[in-house]
Amino acid sequence: SVKGVTPEEVRHSGAQIILGNTFHLYLRPGSKLIASLGGLHKFTGWDGPILTDSGGYQVFSLAKLRKITGNGVIFQSPIDGSEHIFTPEMVIEIQETIGSDIIVCLDECIPFPATYEYTKESTDMTLQWAERSKKAIKRYDSGLFCVVQGGFFKDLREYCANELVNTGFDGYAIGGLSVGESKDMMYSVLDQTVPMLPADRPRYLMGVGLPENIIEGVIRGIDMFDCVVPTRHGRRGYLFTQSGHIIIKNAGYKDDESPVEDGCDCYTCSKYSRAYLRHLFMSGEILGLRLNTIHNLHYFGRLMNAIRGAIEEGRMSQFRERFYSIRKEGDRC
Known part of the structure; x- marks a missing residue:
């Protein structure tokens, strides 16, 4: 839900699409229950498109409750302490099960600050997970977005963007921003990254939503944003x-x-x-x-x-x- 308001009120504000969080929906009420009740649209009463993020940001924010492996990420539920694993394939399956219109690949949200070595290793893993995510897709009536990572290192952002474009996705998200860096650093990453992404595919800036950030993002070629700022x-x-x-x-x-x-x-x-x-x-x-x-x-x-x-x-x-x-x-x- 959009906290505190009904779907009709959200629609009346001019919104055409809403975001659901895979991590939270998986833990509660559960993807199978949502599917049994007709899918996310019927469950929430929203009749427009729904984008679900991978839940990666939430998982990686559980610094003391998770362990990263090449296969995925093992984490403890912040609700009851139970152990779970997110693999790229499982995250795709969850989003397909609940009926997402736009599905996002699992990626690692790199902490800020981070060393070059850590960022390179993490970026390589995000690329591997993106390839596995694309192979795991079973529903072709939804769009699959990848996530460009690379921290605040120009060559790693370029490397990640190039590899993802070569693999080919329906849309390209830019992650790892608005994590404590300055505005100038954020805009510098956009200046470096956006021109490398296909102009005929949506370019989505994740987790950024102050009015001035939106305008600066649009000027640089961003099409989509999500953020908790308004609510x-x-x-x-x-x-x-x-x-x-x-x-x-x-x-x-x-x-x-x-x-x-x-x-x-x-x-x-x-x-x-x-x-x-x-x-x-x-x-x-x-x-x-x-x-x-x-x-x-x-x-x-x-x-x-x-x-x-x-x-x-x-x-x-x-x-x-x-x-x-x-x-x-x-x-x-």
């Missing part, structure tokens, strides 16, 4: 506007009758004031978290729609300049 920030009281974000718990909003953002047509802005949203947040009301999330989803939906329009009209550079100009004006206020 997680909403639950924490951070609301996005064209002028920047507002922190709704700030005392200045105690008697503010204006909506979160003038001109926003989301349910939250059309019905409620900043003062009311602050009251809900400070009172710990669940409704406040839902309303914050609804607004943030609409903000990102409008942002992506505006970006698509700018691309179609050949004015993405001007759009980017205006985005930062409005942000700068907001910072002065």
